[in-house]
Structure formats: structure tokens, C-alpha cells
Amino acid sequence: MIETKIQYTGHFFVDAGIAVMEHYLQKECQSFSQEDLDKAAQWLTVLYQRKDIKGYLTIHFPNSGWCNATISTEKKAEYQEKVLKSYLLKPIGERECVYCHRPAQFLADRQHIPLLTGMTTIITSPGGVPGLPVCGYCLMAVQFYPLATLKCQGKPLFWWTPEPQLLSELTGEYFRQLMQLLAGGSEKLVNLDWPRTMLLNTASRVLDTYGDDKPLADCIGLHVTNYGAGPDYHQYRIPKELLEFLSEIKVMEQEVRDAHQYIIQKAWEKEKKAGDKINSENNSTGITRNFYFEALVKAFEDVDWQKNIRGIVGEFHLKTKPEEFHYNSFKLTRFFLEKVGGMxxxxxxxxxxxxxxxxxxxxxxxxxxxxxxxxxxxxxxxxxxxxxxxxxxxxxxxxxxxxxxxxxxxxxxxxxxxxxxxxxxxxxxxxxxxxxxxxxxxxxxxxxxxxxxxxxxxxxxxx
The missing domain is CATH 1.20.120 (Four Helix Bundle (Hemerythrin (Met), subunit A))
Incomplete structure (x- = not known):
């Protein structure tokens, strides 16, 4: 029996794919057996044959054997065997996998791993040789990464954090949402909007059930693709301090919790049609915008982010309308400024x-x-x-x-x-x-x- 070596590496494509595999197999990666890898590979191969997912795969693995309609059935099967079972191949000389530093078994390009160049392009290629040296285990994990993403503004949106437990929980939210969308039977996946809102709304939901004994860490929301003329990369920083604030506020006094919940609910954007509001189902999937979540995530995009964070107080915490006076909470605002604003x-x-x-x-x-x-x-x-x-x-x-x-x-x-x-x-x-x-x-x-x-x-x- 071959010893499996799927492990978190600190690289977002690999780690996101591993988190998906853990959710599908319902066990941690260090416990994966060869039978588990075979089961996961077979499941993925069948899933990626669906019409609705094939179109989505083009923004992850352009012109690959997963989604290129001009490739023959035999060539597709050969491609899928390579990307899912290259861990069975002999190492490529003395080259190391760029992700885990084990012996490399494959030279990957943009059809195998996102944000790379083509197979004949040598710009930035390690050692001046086209292709990125990777081991078969990391290459396999990357093939599962699309299932950790949601389509947002035409690009994949997904999570990365150095804490595996937190990454697993955050990724699990998107994995379940994607599976629900696929179960809907549409020929193409819905294209969502407002990535900042989607990220922080997801984090807030995860923290509702994430145990107090589990670790928190800085997180990154990745919004990336190399579909088109060239790589398109953007990341949203969500610091540990903000996650701790959102987590701890949930166990404070009722009036403090109510004041914060009012800020969130009041910040949901209303439909442009007169008199209609976005319903809670749309809110839960991030289809609409939450101005509070948008402002929080956007604040950390600037170098002078503490000033932005403090500006949130006047915009969202201070209630100056008589019907909202009772939602003013100095304890809430104080905790926010101490925890997140560095005051x-x-x-x-x-x-x-x-x-x-x-x-x-x-x-x-x-x-x-x-x-x-x-x-x-x-x-x-x-x-x-x-x-x-x-x-x-x-x-x-x-x-x-x-x-x-x-x-x-x-x-x-x-x-x-x-x-x-x-x-x-x-x-x-x-x-x-x-x-x-x-x-x-x-x-x-x-x-x-x-x-x-x-x-x-x-x-x-x-x-």
C-alpha cells in the first residue's frame, strides 16, 4: 500500500483543495488512506463531467482536460489520470515540489494550476525550465480547489488562513453552498456579487458555531483567476482581531448583542424597487450588499487602516435618529475600538x-x-x-x-x-x-x- 502524503502546505490553492477533500471524505488529511484518495478521485471525475461545473472550470483551469471541448475522450482521460495520480510517478530528477518540498513528479502549467503561465512560456519558470515542479499529492489537491470557491463577479472567491481548523470551517461553508447551487439543476452557476460582504457574512456565520477552544488567525479572501488575457489577483485581509471581536461579541450582554445585530441588519442594502427589501435568504448567500461588512473589510485595504476603522464608529455605531437611540451602546463601541481599532x-x-x-x-x-x-x-x-x-x-x-x-x-x-x-x-x-x-x-x-x-x-x- 502506498503511503498517502496529502498535507497542508501554506499555499492557498493546495490548502483549499485539501479542505474540500476533508469535507468530502469526512476525515482529516493525515488520516487519508489510498482507498480514500481513489474514492475522492473517482467522485471528482464524475462531478466534473457535469455541464454546469464544466463552464465554471474554465476560469480555474483554462483549456484543460477538465473543460476543453476540443480534446478527445482518450486525451481527457489521460489528463485526468495525470493530475489526480501523478503521485504514482517517479520523481523528476532532483527537483523539489514548490509547495511541500518533496520530490517533484510533474511540471505544471496554467491548465493544471491557476495563475501560472503556459507550458511553453519560460518567464519566471523555476530554473529557466517551463513548468512548475510539483509532487503528485499537491497537484491532486489543487484539482479539488474549485469546490472551495464561489463564483463572484465572474471570478472564484475562496478562503485561506494558516489555521487548518478555521480554514476547514470557512471552506466548508462555500463547499456546501456550491453543492446546493449544483443541486439546483441550472445549466450554469449563479454569478454572485459583493465579495467583501460574502466573506464577512460567511465568517460571521462560521463563528456562530466555531468553538471558543478553537484557534483564530488572520484570514485572506482570495478573488483570483487567470482566465482571459492574464492573471487577475486580489486579496481581502480579514485580521484575527476582527474575527475575535465578532466571536466575543456573541457572548456579551443581550443589549450589547442586540446593538451589534441591529448594526448588521440595518446595513443590508434594500432592493431598488420601491418598498421591497432583500429577503433573508439572499442575505445569507451574500447576493446583496451589507454596507457595514463592506466598510470593515475595505478598511484593512489601506495602510492607514486604523483611521478607517475608527471612522466606522460615526457611520455605523452612532445612532442619531430618535427611533434608534436605544441601540447606542458605549460598551459595544469601546470593545470594537480596543479590539480592532487599537485604541x-x-x-x-x-x-x-x-x-x-x-x-x-x-x-x-x-x-x-x-x-x-x-x-x-x-x-x-x-x-x-x-x-x-x-x-x-x-x-x-x-x-x-x-x-x-x-x-x-x-x-x-x-x-x-x-x-x-x-x-x-x-x-x-x-x-x-x-x-x-x-x-x-x-x-x-x-x-x-x-x-x-x-x-x-x-x-x-x-x-
Missing amino acids: EKQRLDIIKKIADQIANHLIIGNNEKKWLNDLYFRESKPSHFTGYLIKAQKSLAEKGQSFTFEDVLIMLDIYSIDDAGVKDFWLVRDLFLIRLLEIIGKHKRDLLEDLQFADEDEIEGCN
Whole structure:
């Protein structure tokens, strides 16, 4: 009996294919037997004969024996034998597999492995010889990778992460969805949209059942193909910190969970037809767009991603409509900024302390809405916000509840005279509003009832 050597390598095409094989065979790759490999190969060969999947394979393995209609039946069978059972061949001299470093048994090109060049092209070929040296096991695994993908904007979309357990769960979601689409009987696979939404919606669903004892890691959503004039490659980074936030928020207090769930549900795009909303079934497959998921994933595409992450607070966390006031949750936003936005605990503590003092002693205690109105209605500028803090400090000092100048510097992230101005006062203002609306809504909601109708004289009252 031949010893099987299917193993994760750290390369996304190989690893995605192995994850599919594990789901089909219902066992981990290190337990694969020769009979398992034979079973998987036979299943794949039959599946890839279907008309609906053949068309999809052209964007994975162009002109290959899987999908080229001009190749004879005998040539197709020969091709499939090579890509699925090259592990039976002798090594090619002393060359190593580029993925696992075992002896290479095959020289692959773009019809065997995506994103490569043609068989006669020597550009970037290892050692100046056309073809990529691979072992038969890695080559076999790559043939299963299309089943780890969904067709999105005409290109395969799939997952990779260095944690095999997490990769298996994420890949399993797409594998099951693809099998459901194939079971639908259509002649061609549906072409989905909004890759960022699809990725983060999938991650959120996986985390619902992913055990707390299982490891999380940085993930990449890959959106790639070499179908057409040349390779087309894009990756979406989904960091471990974001996954941890999404996972841990699910076990926090009910009101915090509700506030986050409201953000997600409110962010689903509505149909363009008047009065109709996208139904939940479409949402679950990522057919429509979720603006919150889009913003989260897009934030990490920039070098200055922390600023983008913090901008999400004002766009999605702060609820300024009266009917949504009760979904303001400082604890949710604080956890988000600490976990994902890299914001210091001390700074957030001070923001909460001063906001609580204003809410309890100046607004609720004195029944003065002007301290809320002045933030809620006024155009936000650094000069206005610092003036607001000065007036609040003076009024609180009269009540024996003052905060210090050092508190203000830390809150505004100013640590030396070299700091140029107030860097993110808008974020502090948004956090103030989230906390003020939350506290007042819980303890004296009547102060919020006519907030949107406050007159101009009252708005200017604390100037």
C-alpha cells in the first residue's frame, strides 16, 4: 500500500483543495488512506463531467482536460489520470515540489494550476525550465480547489488562513453552498456579487458555531483567476482581531448583542424597487450588499487602516435618529475600538468618565438638554468641541465634579507640544454622543423625546 502524503502546505490553492477533500471524505488529511484518495478521485471525475461545473472550470483551469471541448475522450482521460495520480510517478530528477518540498513528479502549467503561465512560456519558470515542479499529492489537491470557491463577479472567491481548523470551517461553508447551487439543476452557476460582504457574512456565520477552544488567525479572501488575457489577483485581509471581536461579541450582554445585530441588519442594502427589501435568504448567500461588512473589510485595504476603522464608529455605531437611540451602546463601541481599532484603554476610560459626568450632573441632574443639544445639532469643528469641553469643565467644577487638563490631553490624544492639533476630535465627539444618548435614554428618556425639535435659542444656550 502506498503511503498517502496529502498535507497542508501554506499555499492557498493546495490548502483549499485539501479542505474540500476533508469535507468530502469526512476525515482529516493525515488520516487519508489510498482507498480514500481513489474514492475522492473517482467522485471528482464524475462531478466534473457535469455541464454546469464544466463552464465554471474554465476560469480555474483554462483549456484543460477538465473543460476543453476540443480534446478527445482518450486525451481527457489521460489528463485526468495525470493530475489526480501523478503521485504514482517517479520523481523528476532532483527537483523539489514548490509547495511541500518533496520530490517533484510533474511540471505544471496554467491548465493544471491557476495563475501560472503556459507550458511553453519560460518567464519566471523555476530554473529557466517551463513548468512548475510539483509532487503528485499537491497537484491532486489543487484539482479539488474549485469546490472551495464561489463564483463572484465572474471570478472564484475562496478562503485561506494558516489555521487548518478555521480554514476547514470557512471552506466548508462555500463547499456546501456550491453543492446546493449544483443541486439546483441550472445549466450554469449563479454569478454572485459583493465579495467583501460574502466573506464577512460567511465568517460571521462560521463563528456562530466555531468553538471558543478553537484557534483564530488572520484570514485572506482570495478573488483570483487567470482566465482571459492574464492573471487577475486580489486579496481581502480579514485580521484575527476582527474575527475575535465578532466571536466575543456573541457572548456579551443581550443589549450589547442586540446593538451589534441591529448594526448588521440595518446595513443590508434594500432592493431598488420601491418598498421591497432583500429577503433573508439572499442575505445569507451574500447576493446583496451589507454596507457595514463592506466598510470593515475595505478598511484593512489601506495602510492607514486604523483611521478607517475608527471612522466606522460615526457611520455605523452612532445612532442619531430618535427611533434608534436605544441601540447606542458605549460598551459595544469601546470593545470594537480596543479590539480592532487599537485604541488605548486609558483614553477610552477618560472619555467614558467625562461623558458620564456631563450626562449625570449637567443634563440629568440639572435637567439641561443644552449640553446634549450642543453636540447633537452643531456642526462639529475642533474649535467648537474644545470650547464645549472648557465650558463643561467649568460647570462641573462648580458642582465639585471637575476633570483635569491632563484628562483632556489624553482624551484628545495629545501627549506633547509637538502634536499638531486635535487629531481625531470627531471620534471623541461621536463617543460622547453614544454615551450621552445611552445614559439619558435609560434614566431620563423624556429628555430625548423632542430632541429633534429643539429650537435655535436652546441650541445656542451653552455658547
